[in-house]
Amino acid sequence: MHTKLTGCSALAIALMSAGPALSQDTAADQGEQQYSDTDIIVTAQFRSQRLQDTPIAISAMDARLLDQKGVTDITGAANLAPNVQLSANAGNFGGMAAIFIRGVGQADPHFAVEPGVGMYVDDVYFGVLTGSIFELLDIDRVEVLRGPQGTLAGKNSIGGSVKIFSKRPGPDLDGFAEVGYGSRNSVLARAGSNFTLVDGKLYGRISLGAKYSDGYLDRLDHACVTGSAGATRRTDTSCKLGEQGGQNVLAARASLMWTPTDGIRNTLIADITHDRSQNPAAKTLTQSPLWAGAANYITPWGSYTNYEDYVSTPTGGSSAGVPFVMPDRTPLDAWGVSNLLNIALSDSLTLDSITAYRGSKATFASAADGSPAAINDQVWTLDHEQFTQELRLSGEIQTLADWTLGGFYYHASGSSGGRVNIPGGLAPGGGGLNLDILFHDPVKTESKSVFAHLVLHPIEGLNVTGAVRYTDDSKKFTFNRLDPNGSPHPLLGALVNFPVTYAGDRIDYRIGADYRWSDDFMTYAQVSTGYKGGGVNPRPFFTSQAIPYNPETLTAYEAGFKSQFADRRVNFNGAVFFNKYKDFQSTLRACDSISPFPGAPCAQSTNVGDAEITGVEAELFAEPVDGLRFDGSVGYLDFKYTRVNPATGISLAMKNVYTPEWTAAAGIQYEIPIGDAGSITPRFDLSYRSRVEADAINSAISSLPGRTLLDAKITWRSEGGDWEAKLAVSNLADKFYYNSIFALQNAPYFTGVGVLGAPRTVMFSIKRNFD
Template sequence: MHKAKNMDSIGAGLRGAASLLAMTLALGGASQAWAQDGAAPPVAEAPAPQETPAAADDPYSGDIVVTAQFKQQRLQDTPLSISAISGDMMEARGIRDVAEVAKSVPNVYVERQVAGTGAGASAYIRGIGQSDPHFAVEPGVGIYVDDVYYGVISGSLFETMDLDRTEILRGPQGTLAGKNSIGGAIKLYSRKPDETTDGYVEIGYGRFNRINARAAANFTILPQKLYVRLSASNRRADGYLTRLDYGCVTGSTQFPNQRTDTSCKIGTEGGQQVFSARAAIRWLVADGIENNFIIDTIQDDSENPAGKLTVQNAAWAGTNNFMTPNGSYTNYATYIGDPGLPSQFSYAPKTTMHGWGFSNNLSADLGGVTLQSITGYRVSNTYFPVDLDVSPADVLDQIWTLDHKQFTQELRLSGDFANKLVEWTVGGFYYDAKGYSRTRLNLRGGLLPGGGGVDLRSLTDDPINTSSKSVFGQVMVHPVSAMSLTGAIRYTKDKKTYLFHRYAVDGSLHPTLGSLDGVTGVFDGDRVDYRLAADYKVTKDVLIYAQYATGFKGGGINPRPYFPSQVVPFEPETLVSYEAGFKSDLFDRAVRLNAAVFHNVFKNVQGKINSCPAITPNNAAGPCAAATNIGDARINGAEAELEIRTGGLLINASLGYLDFKYTKVLPFTGVSLDMTNVYTPEWTASGGIQYSVDAGSLGEITPRFDISYLSATYSDPVNTALTRIDPRALANAQITWDTKKDWTVILGVTNVFGTFKYINYYQTGTPVYNAQIGQPTRPREWLLTVKRRF
């Protein structure tokens, strides 16, 4: 039955691709031409910029063109809190993935997910996001690649491979980006093929036997008609945290011996093995019609993220000390379940994600009206295990497999009238996803092997179906040349269906959890979002703006019930945001300063709680790992970004402030009014400086230094001293030699000062066991990269 469903999904994707191709051919004779010079697909154009753009070959000009408002606009002419960084600047800063991009953006938190929760990113913008990797709980920050929405967190820690630019939009994008972009959106745009025949090969070697390799090439198949761009990346490195045999280190004979040689080392964590590839095909079908097709794959076979035991309980640890010294990159994880029992088993300490997909972006000028069709189909298969006690003891083992398929289709029509006095866009969006959540849960009833209590060792196999449909529209009016007034609306209807199955580890119906087998949970809801905005060019270099905007994140059903009483719905998060800001280029464009202030009304805040007696039989504290609504909050904040360019000097800095305050909490959650949301630092800051030195015939040499700072955050909605993540500042440095011809050599060092801090925590969902994993920062690393352009 599963195979049949999978084939249905694949068939739907192929039918969508076929219909798109047919549409492309049907439009082959339409309308007016645009210049075939490698520009973005034609959309309603912005009013002519009121200042002279910087030279196109200056990667630090800041004149990046973005499409956040369904039209092409210079970044500085876009009345939104949006940060954009070009592919050239990402290379100049040594940025390799989305998390590194986010470190320079105020009020943005993006980190690799906590140890044992999958290959993805936990993303929060202005205190709103999602860290739960289960695709039944949707992201709060929308992630888009080439305008295709990614509906799951797994696999979302994208590499910045062969990108044209990255855009990070802060604040609710309910009418613009749309689905689940209540906190904001992260958008990546790959380089488009063009008539230039070029390419590059890049290879790097660094600490922990790191080998990074990238390559890309652009080809013309038919002049002025058909272009192809191919790119690939392979990244591998040994693990940086050493797993030690507990008996070897301590002399204990209580636990199985895993040594394979005379050392105490039995393995590592944090190793990487990631391959990705992309093929982009750009077809200039006819005058006014352009089609861009992209197919890509990622094969991530990395080790588990590094994790250390930070909390243990004598009830299960006894007199043993399973916590290795703080500051050391070591642990005692064994990845053995039921040690010493006839049912003993082992599992691989791997966090893998295998995925592929395609997207098709068709743009056609129909004579005063522009049609844009964006189609996407994606498949991902994620595996991740959790050895929650990170020791040879056996508190809780979880082995997760998440299989996910999604199909998306968006249509937009854009135009204008009265000589661009009014610009408009209308459209629709459709999302259909099918997934399976499969788990081996190893949670014995007692704290000791064979202890009395409810035996929750089980297998799960839960199909989850999600659909979302929306229609939207936007009107922009320019009553005078320096002013724009914008109104937008979007209607969305979501539906999710969950079917729960619970089996014993031998495949039979579970004697205790079997009451959940066949239970179905359904969430069905709709929502209308609005945006009203005004902006005004005070001078040709200063823009002021204000907006009222709303957004939401879909509700659902608790995806991890242990009892039928825990199959409960949670409501959508909603947000109302008031924002005002300005953007400025000063002193003949030598200084750029952008800033904004905002007030958010945040309702039905979602989170995962580890104690839920209100929905557990006999009012027990656990077991529980429930997704639920926590309460309401208000968020006040401010942010600023500064850039200074003069001669060869470039300085950039950012500062963000968040004041998150609960105004209402639900008593059964254990959250109190004085607590804050997870991964919501009060302060974020970053700074970078570089200076390019002309080396004559040798080219150019540029040293650069970057530092980023996050104040304290919490990893759990119930804020305690144990779940507090200390403030941290991390610094990177590199020096670049560019021959200005064919070669670039970069020597970079990350975590320059060797800072050891925890970036997140993961707690057991059963309070009585009292165990916690902390994921440490990566140690100091160096990387030497050589790039050859041709």
């Protein structure tokens, strides 16, 4: 793998036109119209365009807007876009996210299941959801592309893409340093700066960041709090055992940009993340008397507490009665090296190469009950390495057409391993299956694709787009289920060195047209397709569950407009769409039809049916008078099953997971000059999400009610902008709410936990900017 990286580094990544988003120099390099300093430049169609000139549904937030909103990770940025839902710690898995765009996505963090929404950092595709709550360290902009990206850059992404672009090196210092302190001993520290190695030829940039906070949920000793008989885990007079929800993250990024000649720019980027955050704040929602007996493990509503002690006691297998301790943190180590190369072969022909090698290792514990009882305890370690190479050749045919030809290669090797304890024998008379297993499952994935993108300009103002992509995927799985003593499991012995493979290919296309009726109003319409590869259920408990599932496909019909008015002080964009969703994939926690007995444990990835999704979305950015700014978005989704596999237990009346009917966000600020002392800017941000389901088989326990969150901040900025001081309050109303739910609805495992969002949090920070 390292040989591949070395060999390709001479060609490595980049599209340096994907550099600073708000820059007149970027447009000047293109030899096109001069962009104003309020224009956001995006590269969604292989070339730099104003956001308002890009004929697809795309939201873009530059560094200035992200800073004004106080957004520090990708969760806050992505959820500002309409019909986008990014839920942190989905399924009680720390550092993971359920990412859905227009009702299409993926909630399963296992890397053997492809993300439905592609995540990119500096044009490099991330093939795993492990550590997908990216810190926005030294960011230039974030682009959120809605709808299938089957014919555009990177890997085939059926639901859309979220792309992060970091600041690039240059001759200006462009430095900053920021420190902050807040609630629950929260500490924030960030810094970044350019430096010159060889003037006009070689520049560098380095960025560093750290976040720390205590947890916001207390783990309590049940026997201590209730005075009941039973083992106690406390080590002092307090009933508190520990916390959940705390952060401890270190991140660094370094880049070098080399311009040996006027026509060549090469950027080498290295990054590292060291995360030792606590496990998610998970509160017990429901329990079964089959395992809880007369004990009550549900702490009062509104309290940030649970009774989790992270001690799991098996009742079956060779280790029956011998407890083991699960980690109370979710350690993640991630790193990557990428090389971005842009070569101007002529005035109208460019070659771009994107080469990257990445690795990550994450360990997390997930207890389905949040109590001292051991009902479904899991400890996972996901180890993943990937190599990607993308090549793009772009050109122009005078003023008649723009075109891009390209290829993409993805190769990944990973392994999932750990321990699962499911004492099903707690049910009267058995009723379940005692399982205490060690597992180790290597997975190899390969994806190859070629694509072509053509934009014709038949008459002034009219553009016609045609694009096509061919994708070839293959996956190889090997399953191992062992007894804790290391021998083949006595009940699951057939799942030792048990191989299963998947292979498939697909052709996707996009056809569209856009017309600019005036300098400030453009409309577009298109039909496009997307594809997410099939695979094999990555979590079989029995050989009968180790079965392949098919790809899912999407055909999207969309029409929209981009508009500006009031002397370009107002941008208003909108779109309507209709999606036909076929064979879409989901994870089931009940699968009796492929299990050896009813109620057997299950975590089945499978195709559940077909659906139709209709939606509307709109975005507004306005600066009606100097200093006053307003931004907002609203999205509506109507998700309807048209066919379901009856064996899944899903009915036509149910909804897909993490697919709210309504999403909305709004922000308002006003900068108040205070003479030589600079300015004061108060700001308020509101976000809304209607009810969502957390389980494919909808039920009351797994349904998350709608919620509205309010953030507020006030910023002082010195004259000239060298100094900034900010007081920020997130969740101003101190809303008690759940980000996600993990529930098991089959006896004897019937239980559920909800992952809590953070309570009101106050942060005061000071920032120094250097020119």
